[in-house]
Amino acid sequence: MNTFVSLHGVCHNLFKVSEKDYVTVVPKGVRVYMFAPTNHCIYSNESSEEMMKYMLNNPDWTCSPECGAGGMFEHAQLYLPGNKMVNLMLDGDDPDHYGVYTLGDSIKKMPLVFDATKKETTYDVERLLQTLAPKSKTKTPINIFLCICSPHTISPPQGSVIKWRGKVMPSRKATKKYDSYHMCETLLKKAKAIQEKRLWLDEQGKLRFKKQACRRMFTRSMSFPVNMRNGSIDNIPSTIGKGVGELPAPTIEQGLYYKIDKQDRETNEVYEIKKRQILII
Secondary structure, three states, X not given: OOEEEEEEEEOOOOOOOOHHHHEEEOOOOEEEEEOOOOOEEEXXXXXXXXXXXXXXXXXXXXXXXXXXXXXXXXXXXXXXXOOXXXXXXXXXXXXXXXXXXXXXXXXXXXXXOOOOOOHHHOEEHHHHHHHHOOXXXXXXXXXXXXXXXXXXOOOOOOOEEEEOOOOOOOOOHHHOOOEEEEOOHHHHHHHHHHHHHHHHHHHHHHHHHHHHOOOOOOOHHHOOOHHHOOOOOOOOOOEOXXXXXXXXXXXXXXXXXXXXXXXXXXXXXXXXXXXXXXXXX
């Protein structure tokens, strides 16, 4: 049973994890497709994700121009059994349509709860793959499609503030203002190792996807029907990626697109400067 995952992708707290915690191995009987590249968030809505699920239900979806520049699968990565991939945390607090869905003739939401505030409902990619993997041998691996954000490795927990230099600030829980997220040299080196590993895994996944992609000629029957194209409820005119193979739509007119948000962009600018300073030292 192929599965579509629509959840928040969240980075680990660098203070609490090792480099190896950020990487997992795809279990047997599973193929994983990741759609967001490192540092990027997925901007979508319930309707545009309905379109994505509709496309993925077609076994020839990799023939679609949606896999090209400007399409909803532009950044697709493929990870096969035994391949390493990034192990992000997962959360599903809102919106309501977030969750895990089985694909097929009837698309159904699975009764899985994702709540990072409780240990029993805390999931990372590794735990989710192990949960969904076939429990017995299968000739054909199942496909798991991850529609999750992939934020920058340096991503402070909510309520924390990044401090790039100076002494470590004391916890501010008492005043309910913020906790310090101090990027000392040791932590920065760990972030650099993880970030570069993630970018390398991205590249390998993209190359693997292109190599395995279907080579059949794309036809309109492989896309979603015209009467279902109004997937964007917050943009006019309503367009999803490349639609039925026409010209790419501007980002602001797409119902689903990928973007580096303001926090990650500013974080990466400082990170690149600090990274070069480490190399000089």
